[in-house]
Amino acid sequence: MNRATLLSRESFVELGARARAQALLDPGTFRELAGPFDGLTSPWLARQGVVPQGDDGVIVAKGRIDGQPAVVMAIEGAFQGGSLGEVGGAKISGALELAAEDNRNGIPTRAVILFETGGVRLQEANLGLASIAEIHAGIVDLRRYQPVIGVIAGQVGCFGGMSIAAALCSALVVTREARLGLNGPAVIEQEAGIAEYDSRDRPFIWGLTGGEQRFAIGLADRFVEDDTAQVRDVVAALATAPVDATPRSEQYEHYLQCITEYVARDASHQPDPAMVRRYLGERE
Amino acid sequence: MEQLQFEYAAGEPASRRVLVGVVGSGDLEVIIEPGAKGKTSIDVTTSVNGYGRVWDAQLTRVFSAEPRAAMNIRIHDFGATPGVVGMRLAEAFEALAEADGKEST
Numbered sequence: 478m479n480r481a482t483l484l485s486r487e488s489f490v491e492l493g494a495r496a497r498a499q500a501l502l503d504p505g506t507f508r509e510l511a512g513p514f515d516g517l518t519s520p521w522l523a524r525q526g527v528v529p530q531g532d533d534g535v536i537v538a539k540g541r542i543d544g545q546p547a548v549v550m551a552i553e554g555a556f557q558g559g560s561l562g563e564v565g566g567a568k569i570s571g572a573l574e575l576a577a578e579d580n581r582n583g584i585p586t587r588a589v590i591l592f593e594t595g596g597v598r599l600q601e602a603n604l605g606l607a608s609i610a611e612i613h614a615g616i617v618d619l620r621r622y623q624p625v626i627g628v629i630a631g632q633v634g635c636f637g638g639m640s641i642a643a644a645l646c647s648a649l650v651v652t653r654e655a656r657l658g659l660n661g662p663a664v665i666e667q668e669a670g671i672a673e674y675d676s677r678d679r680p681f682i683w684g685l686t687g688g689e690q691r692f693a694i695g696l697a698d699r700f701v702e703d704d705t706a707q708v709r710d711v712v713a714a715l716a717t718a719p720v721d722a723t724p725r726s727e728q729y730e731h732y733l734q735c736i737t738e739y740v741a742r743d744a745s746h747q748p749d750p751a752m753v754r755r756y757l758g759e760r761e
Numbered sequence: 762m763e764q765l766q767f768e769y770a771a772g773e774p775a776s777r778r779v780l781v782g783v784v785g786s787g788d789l790e791v792i793i794e795p796g797a798k799g800k801t802s803i804d805v806t807t808s809v810n811g812y813g814r815v816w817d818a819q820l821t822r823v824f825s826a827e828p829r830a831a832m833n834i835r836i837h838d839f840g841a842t843p844g845v846v847g848m849r850l851a852e853a854f855e856a857l858a859e860a861d862g863k864e865s866t
Contacts, residue, residue: 493783513780513790513792514778514780514792514794523762523806526762527762527808528762528784528806528807528808528837528838528839529784529806529837530783530784530790530837531780531790531792531835531837534784553783555783555784555785555786555788556783556784556785557784
């Protein structure tokens with residue numbers, strides 16, 4: 478990419494969650510639900526000495542995408558690492574449930590989730606976990622009717638229970654900055670040891686869990702530049718496409734087979750990006 | 762974490778609600794809603810303890826320097842420096858002024 482295109486494009490990664498949601502919806506259609514003035518802050522954070530945020534770090538907005546009814550849920554990665562607590566989680570699962578209800582009433586509402594999250598908010602423990610389980614159920618329900626599109630732009634990435642939510646989406650869009658993993662690098666290092674997994678080795682971390690690798694091995698469906706116009710166009714095309722009859726999460730037999738083969742042949746070797754591509758199959 | 766309250770004399774109620782900022786490291790969010798005529802009240806929740814006098818000095822300077830509309834303001838601060846606080850408040854006032862400009866036309 479030359480300097481002129483780099484300067485002329487608008488970064489998506491640098492946008493806050495609300496601006497991202499606005500960028501994806503048709504101009505003038507953005508209408509925020511359960512917003513920052515509605516007093517829905519976390520009831521748990523202040524009791525533990527943590528400053529809350531007016532929207533609990535989750536923006537839910539109704540609007541239209543290419544003229545079709547849509548709801549966009551955006552997680553603010555700058556607030557508490559994009560962690561999901563009781564309120565923020567309920568905002569997402571509630572929006573998904575209402576979108577599915579719309580579809581049962583003949584309104585073809587589709588959904589876009591902007592993941593920027595380390596997963597459950599530890600200060601809210603089981604309430605956060607419960608709400609993430611409800612988000613999973615909400616995605617599986619809604620994706621029968623209309624696409625549920627996940628976007629991981631970066632730089633927080635998408636981890637923990639919310640990585641499962643991302644995997645349940647009808648389609649997943651990633652950038653080079655994105656990371657997707659069940660556990661974050663620091664957690665794996667703590668459990669497996671620094672010799673096996675050095676969380677400060679950025680090329681290693683991105684090589685295994687980064688957007689480019691996740692796209693190459695088929696765990697993500699679109700690889701986009703950090704360009705707001707491109708993200709918008711790709712999301713709009715996916716969100717208005719026909720519903721996929723066999724989402725990736727239904728193909729678990731295939732992935733279990735890949736893991737079985739790896740365990741049988743190579744489990745004693747440290748996996749590197751090329752080895753993962755060999756076992757999971759590289760996209761042409 | 763510390764919670765602080767401030768009150769200042771003000772004019773007519775602000776014309777609309779405004780949100781700026783994010784509760785991210787070294788940053789803050791400012792939530793502004795129209796207040797009762799004649800009074801601006803500010804609730805500050807800050808992650809840094811012991812800076813009540815600094816908040817008092819800065820907010821008094823900002824809200825006593827010139828007459829402002831009456832507002833209910835909530836500030837959620839995550840370790841912002843006074844410089845960042847000043848910029849976020851200026852950003853919020855600018856958003857309020859822009860809205861006023863649009864509504865008068």
